[in-house]
Amino acid sequence: MTDPSNAAQERAWDGTEGELWAVHADLLERVFARYDGALLDAAGVAPGTRVLDIGCGTGSLTRAAARRAAPGPVMGVDLSAAMVAVARTRAAGLGNVTFLRADAQVHPFPDAGSDALVSRAGASFFGDAPAAFANLARATAAGGRLALLAWQAPARNEWFVEITTALAGRPLAGPPPGVPSPFAFADPDAVTSLLGGAGFTDVQVADVREPALFGADPAVARDVMADLLGWLLDGRDADEARASLLATMQAHDGPDGVAFGSAAWLVTAVRTV
Numbered sequence: 088m089t090d091p092s093n094a095a096q097e098r099a100w101d102g103t104e105g106e107l108w109a110v111h112a113d114l115l116e117r118v119f120a121r122y123d124g125a126l127l128d129a130a131g132v133a134p135g136t137r138v139l140d141i142g143c144g145t146g147s148l149t150r151a152a153a154r155r156a157a158p159g160p161v162m163g164v165d166l167s168a169a170m171v172a173v174a175r176t177r178a179a180g181l182g183n184v185t186f187l188r189a190d191a192q193v194h195p196f197p198d199a200g201s202d203a204l205v206s207r208a209g210a211s212f213f214g215d216a217p218a219a220f221a222n223l224a225r226a227t228a229a230g231g232r233l234a235l236l237a238w239q240a241p242a243r244n245e246w247f248v249e250i251t252t253a254l255a256g257r258p259l260a261g262p263p264p265g266v267p268s269p270f271a272f273a274d275p276d277a278v279t280s281l282l283g284g285a286g287f288t289d290v291q292v293a294d295v296r297e298p299a300l301f302g303a304d305p306a307v308a309r310d311v312m313a314d315l316l317g318w319l320l321d322g323r324d325a326d327e328a329r330a331s332l333l334a335t336m337q338a339h340d341g342p343d344g345v346a347f348g349s350a351a352w353l354v355t356a357v358r359t360v
């Protein structure tokens with residue numbers, strides 16, 4: 088069951104957008120992987136921890152959590168059937184992982200069934216965030232920990248600014264905080280109040296920065312991002328946009344491959360006892 092407030096997100100993620108993320112999982116899983124260690128540390132994931140990964144996508148953070156939490160059970164939940172299918176394939180061999188295709192806002196997770204909630208940029212798309220986090224708080228044991236990675240404002244994220252400008256041919260503002268999008272949690276005060284109202288305490292929002300890594304080959308990076316964000320062209324000549332994006336990728340090619348700056352909030356909280 089998907090809540091009506093998430094119908095548009097379901098159309099995108101359980102449709103073309105999710106299919107593209109599934110096809111390009113090799114590259115996309117690695118872009119923000121440098122944040123994974125800090126996220127799992129912040130959530131206190133250790134052997135035996137029961138973990139829920141919200142908006143798990145193709146499951147790279149879920150797998151990392153499962154390796155740390157074993158034998159604790161780790162579940163990834165996501166709206167996209169295509170991404171969940173890839174996640175299941177990639178986690179074959181890890182005996183403590185399951186994946187669920189569901190709307191995390193309303194899914195009837197068992198009461199207090201998780202000790203740690205984690206999410207890498209997958210928890211900012213809820214149509215009714217207060218309801219979603221109340222549901223997730225209910226699913227978390229008293230004293231359990233939440234650790235979310237969420238993007239700071241678009242202008243602080245070089246990857247967003249440079250890639251979207253190259254494709255659109257002009258700077259784009261990006262979505263404002265508070266509406267479902269990758270940038271919904273850009274306002275730390277709003278996130279603190281959201282989580283406090285949903286049943287979490289000791290909410291902390293830390294400024295964390297890591298390179299966003301798009302792989303060793305600028306042309307492949309261009310192909311993937313042009314595929315994923317082709318709708319940004321909005322009538323612009325496709326060859327011109329692709330050439331511009333390739334030039335951007337080449338300009339950012341260095342010792343770590345194609346790398347851009349990124350700025351996130353590492354949001355942590357504790358389930359109220």
Ligand SMILES: C[S@@+](CC[C@H](N)C(=O)[O-])C[C@H]1O[C@@H](n2cnc3c(N)ncnc32)[C@H](O)[C@@H]1O
Nearest residue numbers: 100142143144165166167190191207208209212
């Ligand atoms: C930007 S992707 C991040 C995927 C993954 N966490 C990663 O880092 O690769 C956002 C994910 O959130 C999922 N999502 C959005 N709304 C959701 C909801 N209501 N319930 C479960 N998953 C949701 C999408 O399907 C998508 O896979």
